[in-house]
Amino acid sequence: MGLKSNLHNLKEKYKGTKMAPAFNALHTFLYLPNETTHGGTHIKVADDLKRTMNIVIMALVPCLIFGMFNAGYQHYMALGEIDAANGFLGASFWTWDNLVIGLWKVLPLVVVSYGVGLAVEFLFAVIKGHEVEEGYLVTGMLVPLIVPVDIPLWMLAVSVVFGVVIGKEVFGGTGMNILNPALTIRAFLFFAYPTWMSGDKVWVHGAVERDQMIAAGENLDAISGETILGSYAQNNSVVYDYWDMFWGIIPGSVGETSKFLIIIGAAFLIFTKIGSWRIIFSTLIGALVMGLIFNGVVDAGWIGESSKFYGLMSVPFWQHLIIGSILFGAVYMATDPVTAAQTNKGKWIYGFLIGFISILIRVFNPAYPEGVFLAILLMNVFAPTIDHYVVQGNVKKRMKRIKVKTA
């Protein structure tokens, strides 16, 4: 007996009982159902929810794999055991040793994220008596990519429960949520356990451990894995060049460092028409405009070098796109079709404001070294309002046209 028939039998056995949705989901996740429809003509749509989600996951896989190598690379670099990679194809980057560390640290994050998240989804499906929705597939992949590599697994589990329940299920499940669940999870982590989500110790595997060993009296060098934004916010000099930032060979959350791979993912999403190019581009434009404004302020001499904002304000505007996670947010988070604005004009406004506010938070609030997730959550809340006014504006315009004609 194969797995498929086993699952099918299970499904038949539990048909009509409370547990039915759980077994249905298991079966349809892995196989096509045995049942076929009878009578009449049916239209088959290829791009259902599952297909859409799978395409996003495909776009994320390169970031995940790169994140694994980068986790190991940053670890060994910080220990001083390997040479700098100097570029995307650097010999010391794509090594087994790096990958082993990456697998060891990142795979558990993926497993916990999916395990806990899907458990909550299954539980709610069983309680509420509806089919399991695939909404968690993408969230589950995004979550490990936007957390620091050393985050304790139980914290991740608690946050996932919170994010899925409060961010999604209370609003009625997949498709009904106001906030992006992955970002809700990150926001919860950030505010609940700030020591694990910011600072210069959490971005490189082993840095916290090393700190504790030094505190215990061992004679070791401390590891510092400050992110580029952290350096700028403290007016320190940045040790990475632009190409490092572009290729992503820098400390940061697991999957958001490589701008190169994110751009490839973005191209894939735009090509398959899954991600909205309007949102992606308007977010980047918003960020650039805010960056230009800050550059203008610095150029006009309104702010001195002694100001604590000088470091980030004087960053050349285009560089805001390759530091921090604005690109990752724009491509994978802001474009979430459920929480984004739905109208085309609304998408431009929504995206622009995300970029604009992200850079605003980035510069003015050093306590939140990366404001992208807050900006996106904020605009998630406003997306329905934006849509409302866009639609109303259109209605008004057309009413006017009628009046002019009839007058």
Added chain:
Amino acid sequence: MGILSKKDANLILDPLADNNPITIQVLGICSALAITAELEASIVMSISVLFVMGVGNVVISLIRNIIPSKIRIIVQLVVVATLVIIVDLVLKAFAYELSKTLSVFVGLIITNCIIMGRFEAFALGNGVWRSFLDGIGNALGYAAILIIVGFFRELLGSGTLLGIPVLGDPIEKTGLYATGYENNGFMLLSPMALIVVGIIIWVQRSKNKALIED
């Protein structure tokens, strides 16, 4: 309840559950968010509101027939303000540290919607005894929610209850902290109080479907 008729008993029991001022009438949310980070503050706030509501309802009920209806809000405000000042001064005299934690929120009991709401809706139209019971009942309903929220926020946010460490020492890493557990800083921020209140509302309404309005 021997001393109370069934109707009178309901005045106290209803606000505790099916007509709770916070979770059903959704009044008095601001103070529930602001002062529930510690259980002790929640309890003191609850007692203060209990006093103000009980006495206030009685006073308003006593003078209800001589208050000109055009200026009744002002009269109500004067009554609450007087009582709140008494509470504030008592706290400052006997529990100074606590009064600093509660800071302006004791003063803001004046603006607590529950109190004005009960004056308007009940004390102005009912006798002294029933008004007293109504005030006590609503204050207890308010207290119940405050204490539940305060309990979870202090336990999960600081690992203490009434200031006593119950989960071990977070710095020395004893007790639960030895396993890697950490306090949840989000619990100490006001948004989490809103979410905890939301969860209480959720639990309450899924237990009693009659409470769900469209």
